[in-house]
Amino acid sequence: MEILIKASQFILSLSLLIVLHELGHFIPAKLFKTRVEKFYLFFDYKFSIFKKKIGETVYGIGWIPLGGYVKISGMIDESMDTEQMALPPQPWEFRSKPAWQRLIIMLGGVFVNFVLGIFIYIMLMWAYGEKYLPNENVTDGIWVENKLAENLGLQTGDKILTVDGQKIKKFRGLSLEFINGNTYQIERNGEVLDKEIPEDFISQLMDRGKDAGPFLYPRYPFAVSGISEDSPNLDADLKKKDIIVAINGNAIKYFDEAQTELNKYKNQEITVTVKRGTETKEVPVKVTNDGKLGVGLGTLSFKDLERLGYYKLANFEYSFAEAIPAGWNKSWKTLTDYVKQLKKIFNPNTGAYKGLGGFISIGSIFPAEWSAQSFWEITAFLSIMLGFMNLLPIPALDGGHVVFTLWEMITGKKPGDKFLEYAQVVGFILLIALLLFANGNDIFRLFK
Known part of the structure; x- marks a missing residue:
């Protein structure tokens, strides 16, 4: 179907x-x-x-x-x-x-x-207007959880400022900007760094496969999606959509911070603080010998993240007169991005030809x-x-x-x-x- x-x-x-x-x-x-x-x-x-x-x-x-x-x-x-x-x-x-x-x-x-x-x-x-996560609102930087982002020289917490000297407006547009770009600028621990995008970046991106997902993410909270069958916490009072906000009393805001804390308590019984709707409660759990809880990471929509106070979304509504320049700008951006991609395809070193697709694509x-x-x-x-x-x-x-x-x-x-x-x-x-x-x-x- x-x-x-x-x-x-x-x-x-x-x-x-x-x-x-x-x-x-x-x-x-x-x-x-x-x-x-x-x-x-x-x-x-x-x-x-x-x-x-x-x-x-x-x-x-x-x-x-x-x-x-x-x-x-x-x-x-x-x-x-x-x-x-x-x-x-x-x-x-x-x-x-x-x-x-x-x-x-x-x-x-x-x-x-x-x-x-x-x-x-x-x-x-x-x-429909426009609703998106402004890149400037990703104030605590990105989450790096794959080799491709690491190979680019990115680290968790980096704030991406520009690609090819152009300020990035929408966070969801970052992947396309990296595909079309040659250089980028980040802020890391208060220091501004200039880096180059590898010429074969598109080839690396294509080699990951179509189901690999985005290579750049904003930092996410530790939302529970479920408990695995071999988890030592099958009977723990953890529910789907619980947000873990502290581990043994140490506050965490994002999922990437959890592993550092959990590694301190391998093979130990501890408590985690979870936020469940408007309620906050302490839940006893056991940490495995490799520093895990045996729970899945749940995905949250940007709307949920905004409701929880993690990110502020931009929401624009346009009158018909205002929609004309907005639609024109969107069209021009679409065209220029496509031309940039076509130029990459004609350069064999980029590997962009691997992404060329037909009717199925x-x-x-x-x-x-x-x-x-x-x-x-x-x-x-x-x-x-x-x-x-x-x-x-x-x-x-x-x-x-x-x-x-x-x-x-x-x-x-x-x-x-x-x-x-x-x-x-x-x-x-x-x-x-x-x-x-x-x-x-x-x-x-x-x-x-």
């Missing part, structure tokens, strides 16, 4: 983005009286799931869910209709239109993707339960990502056609049809290779 819910959201989001992208080409083509022969969601090699001709255009749904297309008369595209191109140009064909009109037609899909992403982010800001980022907010946040991200990817100067993508059209406008010389055909083939091969590599990564990770 979980896979079905994720897949349904993915297909819905992808279909929406494809249709609107192709509509971005379709509308200006029609405005400039250019004939559009086909408008398809997904590809229809050999046959279609559905098709209907209205006027001069066939509208349909293909069976290969790798995208979609509009077939514009007199244009060298993925259809590779060389027979049509061998005939004399007709007034309604793409190739007969002025360069500036062809440029607008080719940029239409990218324009729609960017505008859609910005619009969705604006509406999300208006409808994209589908997996949707939640296992329907959430309108999450669905539209992911759709906005994908829309901006799709817009940028289509703008890359690769033949077979919109960006490739734009480059050739700009060349014509600057030099006054139009590339020959044969050149455009060969460029289209090369671009198509590159895209298929990238698609195979990305989805191959997904399959490899599944088996791994």
Whole structure:
């Protein structure tokens, strides 16, 4: 059921983005009286799931869910209709239109993707606002409990100040900033230190596996999630969601402080002070020979942590007018972060290519339960990502056609049809290779 819910959201989001992208080409083509022969969601090699001709255009749904297309008369595209191109140009064909009109037609899909992403982010800001843990409110620093964070040179209690000289606004954005960054600055025991992010950091991150969880955490209280079956404290008066605030009279605030205290009392019977709702009580417990209580660490939401007084969350509500700049800023941050990640992928030393994913990776980022907010946040991200990817100067993508059209406008010389055909083939091969590599990564990770 979980896979079905994720897949349904993915297909819905992808279909929406494809249709609107192709509509971005379709509308200006029609405005400039250019004939559009086909408008398809997904590809229809050999046959279609559905098709209907209205006027001069066939509208349909293909069976290969790798995208979609509009077939514009007199244009060298993925259809590779060389027979049509061998005939004399007709007034309604793409190739007969002025360069500036062809440029607008080719940029239409990218324009729609960017505008859609910005619009969705604006509406999300208006409808839901923003609630997050400000990085500056993590006043007692981070909790380091994995090798990756240790290899970065981080220690529990460090306060992360900047990445690449930029102050970090949201704590949950720290992981992405480290992925995109090269240097960072911390405060440790009152001293400010500058450190470098290893070039292969992304490779180390990917090697941990998809279920490893975040590598950076704020410091958490010692919340009990349960008692293990082999624990010496099975009969102790410890309950789920109890917060241990003292060990044998020594106050602790965070879980990472507990181990230091427990190591003092190995194989001893002691008391721990727990906070249970509004009640505080002493509970006798036994410490194992390796300094454990045999209880699990419970996770608490940021809302719970705020209620308990550990962290103060930022909570912003926006009017529609205020949501416009907030949504724009979110869109710009999404785009710049994506560009930074793409630059890392093209550097083999970073190992970022390991994280390149296909349909399984994209589908997996949707939640296992329907959430309108999450669905539209992911759709906005994908829309901006799709817009940028289509703008890359690769033949077979919109960006490739734009480059050739700009060349014509600057030099006054139009590339020959044969050149455009060969460029289209090369671009198509590159895209298929990238698609195979990305989805191959997904399959490899599944088996791994």
